Amino acid sequence: MRPSLALLRTTTFRLALVQAGIVLAFVVALLVYIYVATIGQLNADSDVLAEQEYAALERAYGEGGIRRLNQEVVERAARQGPLLYVLAESNGAVITGDFQQLPAVPVGDAVQRLDFNFERTDESGADQSGRARGQVGRLLNGPILLVARDLGDSALITGRITRALWTVALLGLLTSVASGLIGAWLASRRVEALTNTTRDVMSGDLTRRAPVRGEGDEWDELALAINAMLDRLERLMHISRTAGDAIAHDLRSPLTRFRHRLESALDAPADVEADREALRKALEEADRLLDMFAAVLRLARVESNPDWRFEPIDATEALRELVEFYEPAAEEQGRTLRGEISDGLVLSGEHGLFAQAVSNLIENALKYTPEGGHVEVRAVRRPDGRIEIAVSDDGPGIPPADRERVLERFVRLESARSSPGAGLGLSLVAAVARLHRGGLHLRDGLGDDTHRGLCAALVLPAIDAAAAR
Amino acid sequence: MRVLLVEDDADMAASLKASLTADEHDVEIAADGELGESMALSGGYDVIVLDRMLPKKIGTAVIKDLRDQGLSTPVLMLSALHDEDHRVEGLEAGANDYLGKPYSTRELLARVKALWNGRDRDAQTRLQVGDLEMDLLARTVKRGGKKLDLQPREFRLLEYLMRNAGQTVTRKMLLENVWDYHFDPQTNVIDVHISRLRSKIDRDFAQSLLHTVRGSGYRLEA
Numbered sequence: 001m002r003p004s005l006a007l008l009r010t011t012t013f014r015l016a017l018v019q020a021g022i023v024l025a026f027v028v029a030l031l032v033y034i035y036v037a038t039i040g041q042l043n044a045d046s047d048v049l050a051e052q053e054y055a056a057l058e059r060a061y062g063e064g065g066i067r068r069l070n071q072e073v074v075e076r077a078a079r080q081g082p083l084l085y086v087l088a089e090s091n092g093a094v095i096t097g098d099f100q101q102l103p104a105v106p107v108g109d110a111v112q113r114l115d116f117n118f119e120r121t122d123e124s125g126a127d128q129s130g131r132a133r134g135q136v137g138r139l140l141n142g143p144i145l146l147v148a149r150d151l152g153d154s155a156l157i158t159g160r161i162t163r164a165l166w167t168v169a170l171l172g173l174l175t176s177v178a179s180g181l182i183g184a185w186l187a188s189r190r191v192e193a194l195t196n197t198t199r200d201v202m203s204g205d206l207t208r209r210a211p212v213r214g215e216g217d218e219w220d221e222l223a224l225a226i227n228a229m230l231d232r233l234e235r236l237m238h239i240s241r242t243a244g245d246a247i248a249h250d251l252r253s254p255l256t257r258f259r260h261r262l263e264s265a266l267d268a269p270a271d272v273e274a275d276r277e278a279l280r281k282a283l284e285e286a287d288r289l290l291d292m293f294a295a296v297l298r299l300a301r302v303e304s305n306p307d308w309r310f311e312p313i314d315a316t317e318a319l320r321e322l323v324e325f326y327e328p329a330a331e332e333q334g335r336t337l338r339g340e341i342s343d344g345l346v347l348s349g350e351h352g353l354f355a356q357a358v359s360n361l362i363e364n365a366l367k368y369t370p371e372g373g374h375v376e377v378r379a380v381r382r383p384d385g386r387i388e389i390a391v392s393d394d395g396p397g398i399p400p401a402d403r404e405r406v407l408e409r410f411v412r413l414e415s416a417r418s419s420p421g422a423g424l425g426l427s428l429v430a431a432v433a434r435l436h437r438g439g440l441h442l443r444d445g446l447g448d449d450t451h452r453g454l455c456a457a458l459v460l461p462a463i464d465a466a467a468a469r
Numbered sequence: 470m471r472v473l474l475v476e477d478d479a480d481m482a483a484s485l486k487a488s489l490t491a492d493e494h495d496v497e498i499a500a501d502g503e504l505g506e507s508m509a510l511s512g513g514y515d516v517i518v519l520d521r522m523l524p525k526k527i528g529t530a531v532i533k534d535l536r537d538q539g540l541s542t543p544v545l546m547l548s549a550l551h552d553e554d555h556r557v558e559g560l561e562a563g564a565n566d567y568l569g570k571p572y573s574t575r576e577l578l579a580r581v582k583a584l585w586n587g588r589d590r591d592a593q594t595r596l597q598v599g600d601l602e603m604d605l606l607a608r609t610v611k612r613g614g615k616k617l618d619l620q621p622r623e624f625r626l627l628e629y630l631m632r633n634a635g636q637t638v639t640r641k642m643l644l645e646n647v648w649d650y651h652f653d654p655q656t657n658v659i660d661v662h663i664s665r666l667r668s669k670i671d672r673d674f675a676q677s678l679l680h681t682v683r684g685s686g687y688r689l690e691a
Contacts (some may be wrong), residue, residue: 290571309554328661352553356652363655
């Protein structure tokens with residue numbers, strides 16, 4: 001594609017053309033206005049003035065005949081002023097006046113308007129040229145009388161203004177077209193960068209990102225939005241790419257055990273008690289597998305279904321109940337579970353998912369805290385108005401480098417491989433957090449330097465407690 | 470007890486029928502929603518077990534129409550997904566209980582029985598099992614005339630067990646009905662709550678009322 005032609009097709013260039021058109025229309029309107037306000041007015045004034053003078057001279061002729069008229073014309077022509085007079089005989093020979101010759105117009109019987117250029121020698125002997133406007137007519141018995149106004153300097157000035165305006169209009173047009181081309185070129189470079197990025201992504205390179213200039217303009221905003229979209233796409237692609245492997249990997253061991261139990265029960269000599277025990281174990285494995293499938297499905301639905309029914313949740317009450325629910329079991333297992341829940345925490349969400357997310361955090365903390373350890377559930381309204389539900393423990397914690405990773409599906413750190421679970425717990429919490437327009441953050445917990453502990457903080461937007469009621 | 474089983478998966482239906490029959494129920498099977506609805510209306514069933522995804526008419530629509538026509542037979546709805554929105558939808562349509570797959574047969578049997586037994590117990594204000602008495606208005610519990618001091622949650626737990634006295638209630642049933650939780654706690658949370666309750670109602674008495682049913686749940690019985 002030829003870039004020059006492509007530029008002419010851009011929106012920016014079209015806008016510049018429209019702008020040029022507007023400039024042109026404005027200049028034309030201005031010209032019309034100036035013409036009407038200056039020349040038009042001047043002409044009208046001249047016509048009135050010439051008419052009055054003509055009438056006055058015609059009266060003088062009526063009263064005193066040609067002698068009186070001649071005298072008047074001589075007097076008036078001698079006066080300083082813009083008015084010009086000519087008195088001529090009926091054959092056109094000039095008797096007296098400002099010109100030696102009548103302008104070359106046929107003079108009829110009726111009074112008529114005229115507009116003419118003239119050249120003359122004034123009193124001081126200087127040659128003078130100019131434009132004049134007035135009327136000419138044949139008086140009773142033949143003499144010709146002309147009265148006109150010298151339009152003089154004002155005509156000159158309006159002429160110059162008109163020329164200047166046309167020049168400006170032309171320059172405006174050129175600048176509009178040029179700025180349109182430059183703007184189109186600049187814009188097309190940004191668009192081209194975005195287009196190239198999307199093309200690269202389309203052809204498979206999901207790591208490509210649109211360049212952001214850091215100017216905070218609309219192009220940067222678009223680039224940022226596209227990049228955010230690509231981030232999410234990449235994450236989803238990554239999930240679907242790894243989920244299959246992970247499911248297969250995680251399901252293989254329990255399925256193998258399941259198969260092995262059934263096979264060895266079949267191979268062994270018939271023994272009711274042993275068979276029943278094998279069946280019980282097989283049932284347990286089957287339950288574990290089904291639980292895992294349920295967890296995968298649930299996570300998929302949380303991530304893909306936007307139609308959850310959100311209602312105001314009294315988080316204070318829900319959290320206190322959850323702590324009360326887990327507290328006896330924690331004590332039984334030699335762990336301390338404490339809740340410190342602020343009053344009046346209300347959020348908009350799905351009740352069951354919220355309870356499950358928090359319970360996942362509590363169970364995780366209890367699971368990874370050694371005997372004698374502490375787990376603390378703190379919920380506060382942060383200064384930014386969001387609700388933070390932090391479940392902290394003094395267990396081994398998670399090294400900062402691994403924290404992003406454990407939020408992904410099926411990721412279980414080597415240290416946790418031995419304990420039960422599908423590695424979906426934190427993924428579900430993170431997905432529930434995203435669904436509620438919040439987030440899940442992992443940081444150091446209650447421990448000291450050797451045992452850092454883990455704090456999983458669920459941050460969710462709050463709603464006004466009073467408005468929810 | 471006569472049970473109507475509306476389930477389109479023939480293997481599943483046969484397996485459920487076998488389990489229910491073994492538990493001494495009379496079972497009839499309908500393989501689609503429309504047939505299930507007309508069989509339910511022709512009457513005589515004590516409990517209806519209704520799958521959510523059915524050919525011809527889905528479970529929620531069936532139950533809505535049954536309720537609109539004044540049928541009050543308790544309905545247990547089964548669903549492939551135990552999700553909050555589906556559960557709420559099922560209960561709002563008129564189901565009395567909701568069970569998401571995967572579930573164990575024991576779970577299903579316990580719930581079918583609980584539905585049947587629970588029909589007319591809701592209105593009671595006094596519950597009694599052996600020498601254990603609960604006054605729901607005064608919110609007091611006595612055993613052998615001696616007042617027991619229970620926490621509010623323990624009271625609700627005991628109330629649910631007493632309403633279903635003599636039959637097995639599963640951990641899941643307790644979780645859903647006493648705590649309104651619809652997820653599976655990984656730990657033995659329910660067992661610990663039960664053992665705390667047991668220490669309050671059984672410890673000082675010769676006869677224990679709260680029994681553990683191995684592999685299923687618990688039963689309160691004199």
